[in-house]
Amino acid sequence: RxxxxxxxxxxxxxxxxxxxxxxxxxxxxxxxxxxxxxxxxxxxxxxxxxxxxxxxxxxxxxxxxxxxxxxxxxxxxxxxxxxxxxxxxxxxxxxxxxxxxxxxxxxxxxxxxxxxxxxxxxxxxxxxxxxxxxxxxxxxxxxxxxxxxxxxxxxxxxxxxxxxLPEVPASLELLPDNKKYFKELRRTRFVPFLREKLDTQQFLEFFMAKWQGREAALVVVNTIKRSIDIFTALQPILAAVYPEVKLLYLSTNIIPKQREKVIALARQYLTDNQPVVMVSTQSIEAGVDLDFDLGFRDLAPLTSLVQTAGRVNREDNKEPYAPVYIVQIQSDNSYVYKLHNLADTKELLAKYSEIPETEYQNLIDEYYRRVLNRPLSSESETIWNDGILGLDFDEIEKFKLIENAGEVVDVFVEDSDEASAIANAYEELIGGKESIDRQLFAGLIDERMLTKLASSPSIYERKTLLRVIRGKMNRYIVQVRLSRFKDNRPIEYAARNGIKSDLFWIPPGQIDDYYDRQTGFKDEKGGAFIF
Missing domain, CATH: 3.40.50 (Rossmann fold)
Structure with missing residues (x-):
C-alpha cells in the first residue's frame, strides 16, 4: 500500500x-x-x-x-x-x-x-x-x-x-473521502463539564462519581504540579476502596527511562484487562499507543482534547461512545496555552451537552477556520521577510520550534549501576586526559567499534563519543525549571569526582532527598510549573 x-x-x-x-x-x-x-x-x-x-x-x-x-x-x-x-x-x-x-x-x-x-x-x-x-x-x-x-x-x-506566498502549490488528498470514515467512528464522546472551575478535591469527587472502579481510566491535566497533587491524593483513596486497582504516573518530571517503564507497565495492565488509573500530563498525547476505557481531560485547545480521546477506546473494541469528560481545573491551562485557543474551544464545546465522535471533524473544521482567519503572526512575518527574503541569518536563528518557557537546568539522577557506568565514561571524556580507559566504555558502545577506538582518540572521535554518552545520559536526566530548582537545589556535578560540567547531580545515596521514585523531581516549595 x-x-x-x-x-x-x-x-x-x-x-x-x-x-x-x-x-x-x-x-x-x-x-x-x-x-x-x-x-x-x-x-x-x-x-x-x-x-x-x-x-x-x-x-x-x-x-x-x-x-x-x-x-x-x-x-x-x-x-x-x-x-x-x-x-x-x-x-x-x-x-x-x-x-x-x-x-x-x-x-x-x-x-x-x-x-x-x-x-x-x-x-x-x-x-x-x-x-x-x-x-x-x-x-x-x-x-x-x-x-x-x-x-x-x-x-x-x-x-x-x-x-x-502569492501562489501555493496544489495539494493532493490521499484519502479523498476521509470525512466518510470519520463519520463512521463511534469510539468516544466528549462530555463537557465547564460550568465552574474545580480545585483538586472537587475534581477527585467528580472523578470518583464517574469512574466505577473497574475500568481503565486516564486522567490528563495541564501542569506537573496538578498531576502530582491528583496522583498523591488518589493513592490513599484507591488503597482503601479499590486496592486491586493499579495507579500509574506519567510526565516529563520523571526521567525518560522511567517513562518507558511506566508506558510498558500500562500496556501490560491494559492487555491483561487489569483495572488501572493513569495520571498524566500532555506527554501521553504524543502518539503513545495505549487504550483506556474512559478519560478525564483538563480543558485544553480542541486538538489536544482530540489527542486525549485517541487514547480511549483506541482499538474500537469496547462499548461505543466511551466518555471523555472535559473539566476546567482552576486556571492551570492559562500557564500552558494561548487564551484565544482556549476561548475558541470553550465556545465550541458550550453548544453541546455531549459530542459524539461523529461530530469531531465538524468541530475541528470550525476550530481551524477560526485559526486561519487570524492575522499573520509577527513571528512568521518577520522571519520570512527579514530572515529568509532578506538573508538575515541572525533573524533566522530566532526561529525556535519549541518555546523556552523559562530557563531550565539538567539534573542527572544516578539511580542505578548503569547510570553510574555512564557517568564514569562521561567523566573520562571531559576530564581533560589525553588518553582514555577504553574499558569504561564496554557495554556502552558496540564492541566492534570499541576495538577500533584508540586509547588517545582524535578530537573528532572524542566529540562523537561524548555525543553517544550524553545521549545515553539523557535517559537519566530530568529538566527542571530554574524557578523550581532554587527551592530544592541538587548538588553540582563537580562534587562527584571534581569534574566540571553544566549538569547537576543527584547521588545514589540521596535520591529520596531530591527525587520521588514515582512522581520524579521534588519541588519542596510546591510552586506552579508546567509540562
Missing part, C-alpha cells in the same frame, strides 16, 4: 519518476520515535537502511557496514542522513532548513527528491504555521520534495501559506 501511495506522488514527466526516493519521517516528540522505528523495521526488514536521528540517538546500533565503520564515521552517517529511510523529529527537520549553521545544513541536500512524512502535523506551533507552510511549499517547488501531512486533526497548513 505504501508503494502504491508513493507511485501516486510521482507525476508524469517528473525526472524522479521510477527512482526510489528517500523517505524521511518527522515526528513531533522523541518519546514515540522508538515505537515508530520498531514498526518501520518490521515492515522494511533488511531491504533498506534506516537512520534514526534525534538528540537521544544511539549511534552504536547495528549497521550493515559496522565492521568497517569507526564511531566518528557513524556520527557523520547519522547527522548527514545517509540512509534510505530517516526517522527524525520536527526540531531536527525544521532547524536544518531554518539555520545558517554548517552542522545542521549538511543534511539539507537529502530533502531533494525525497518523500517527507510529517506525522501529527497539528503539533506545529500556530504562530509558525504560515512560515513553515511557506517553507514546505518552497522546498517542494525548488527541491522536488513531496510532503505528506498526517494527522486526525488536519490544520489546513498549506492554506495558511497563502498569508505569505
Amino acid at each position: 505504501l508503494q502504491h501511495g508513493l507511485k501516486k506522488l510521482s507525476l508524469n514527466g517528473d525526472p524522479l519518476a521510477g527512482a526510489a526516493p528517500r523517505i524521511i519521517t518527522a515526528i513531533p516528540f522523541i518519546n514515540i520515535i522508538e515505537q515508530t522505528q520498531q514498526v518501520y523495521e518490521k515492515v522494511i526488514g533488511d531491504s533498506a537502511t534506516i537512520i534514526t536521528h534525534h538528540r537521544l540517538s544511539d549511534l552504536t546500533v547495528k549497521s550493515d557496514n559496522l565492521e568497517e565503520m569507526t564511531i566518528d564515521k557513524r556520527l557523520l552517517e547519522v547527522e548527514a542522513w545517509e540512509g534510505d529511510v530517516v526517522l527524525t523529529t520536527f526540531v531536527q527537520l525544521f532547524h536544518s532548513i531554518l539555520t545558517g549553521k554548517n552542522r545542521s545544513l549538511k543534511k539539507l541536500n537529502k530533502l531533494a527528491g525525497s518523500i517527507v512524512i510529517l506525522d501529527e502535523v497539528q503539533s506545529l506551533p500556530e504562530a509558525y504555521m504560515p512560515l513553515l507552510a511557506a517553507v514546505l511549499a518552497s522546498v517542494s517547488k525548488y527541491y522536488g520534495t513531496r510532503f505528506i501531512l498526517m494527522t486526525a486533526t488536519q490544520p489546513r497548513l498549506l492554506e495558511s501559506a497563502e498569508k505569505i
Whole structure:
C-alpha cells in the first residue's frame, strides 16, 4: 500500500519518476520515535537502511557496514542522513532548513527528491504555521520534495501559506473521502463539564462519581504540579476502596527511562484487562499507543482534547461512545496555552451537552477556520521577510520550534549501576586526559567499534563519543525549571569526582532527598510549573 501511495506522488514527466526516493519521517516528540522505528523495521526488514536521528540517538546500533565503520564515521552517517529511510523529529527537520549553521545544513541536500512524512502535523506551533507552510511549499517547488501531512486533526497548513506566498502549490488528498470514515467512528464522546472551575478535591469527587472502579481510566491535566497533587491524593483513596486497582504516573518530571517503564507497565495492565488509573500530563498525547476505557481531560485547545480521546477506546473494541469528560481545573491551562485557543474551544464545546465522535471533524473544521482567519503572526512575518527574503541569518536563528518557557537546568539522577557506568565514561571524556580507559566504555558502545577506538582518540572521535554518552545520559536526566530548582537545589556535578560540567547531580545515596521514585523531581516549595 505504501508503494502504491508513493507511485501516486510521482507525476508524469517528473525526472524522479521510477527512482526510489528517500523517505524521511518527522515526528513531533522523541518519546514515540522508538515505537515508530520498531514498526518501520518490521515492515522494511533488511531491504533498506534506516537512520534514526534525534538528540537521544544511539549511534552504536547495528549497521550493515559496522565492521568497517569507526564511531566518528557513524556520527557523520547519522547527522548527514545517509540512509534510505530517516526517522527524525520536527526540531531536527525544521532547524536544518531554518539555520545558517554548517552542522545542521549538511543534511539539507537529502530533502531533494525525497518523500517527507510529517506525522501529527497539528503539533506545529500556530504562530509558525504560515512560515513553515511557506517553507514546505518552497522546498517542494525548488527541491522536488513531496510532503505528506498526517494527522486526525488536519490544520489546513498549506492554506495558511497563502498569508505569505502569492501562489501555493496544489495539494493532493490521499484519502479523498476521509470525512466518510470519520463519520463512521463511534469510539468516544466528549462530555463537557465547564460550568465552574474545580480545585483538586472537587475534581477527585467528580472523578470518583464517574469512574466505577473497574475500568481503565486516564486522567490528563495541564501542569506537573496538578498531576502530582491528583496522583498523591488518589493513592490513599484507591488503597482503601479499590486496592486491586493499579495507579500509574506519567510526565516529563520523571526521567525518560522511567517513562518507558511506566508506558510498558500500562500496556501490560491494559492487555491483561487489569483495572488501572493513569495520571498524566500532555506527554501521553504524543502518539503513545495505549487504550483506556474512559478519560478525564483538563480543558485544553480542541486538538489536544482530540489527542486525549485517541487514547480511549483506541482499538474500537469496547462499548461505543466511551466518555471523555472535559473539566476546567482552576486556571492551570492559562500557564500552558494561548487564551484565544482556549476561548475558541470553550465556545465550541458550550453548544453541546455531549459530542459524539461523529461530530469531531465538524468541530475541528470550525476550530481551524477560526485559526486561519487570524492575522499573520509577527513571528512568521518577520522571519520570512527579514530572515529568509532578506538573508538575515541572525533573524533566522530566532526561529525556535519549541518555546523556552523559562530557563531550565539538567539534573542527572544516578539511580542505578548503569547510570553510574555512564557517568564514569562521561567523566573520562571531559576530564581533560589525553588518553582514555577504553574499558569504561564496554557495554556502552558496540564492541566492534570499541576495538577500533584508540586509547588517545582524535578530537573528532572524542566529540562523537561524548555525543553517544550524553545521549545515553539523557535517559537519566530530568529538566527542571530554574524557578523550581532554587527551592530544592541538587548538588553540582563537580562534587562527584571534581569534574566540571553544566549538569547537576543527584547521588545514589540521596535520591529520596531530591527525587520521588514515582512522581520524579521534588519541588519542596510546591510552586506552579508546567509540562
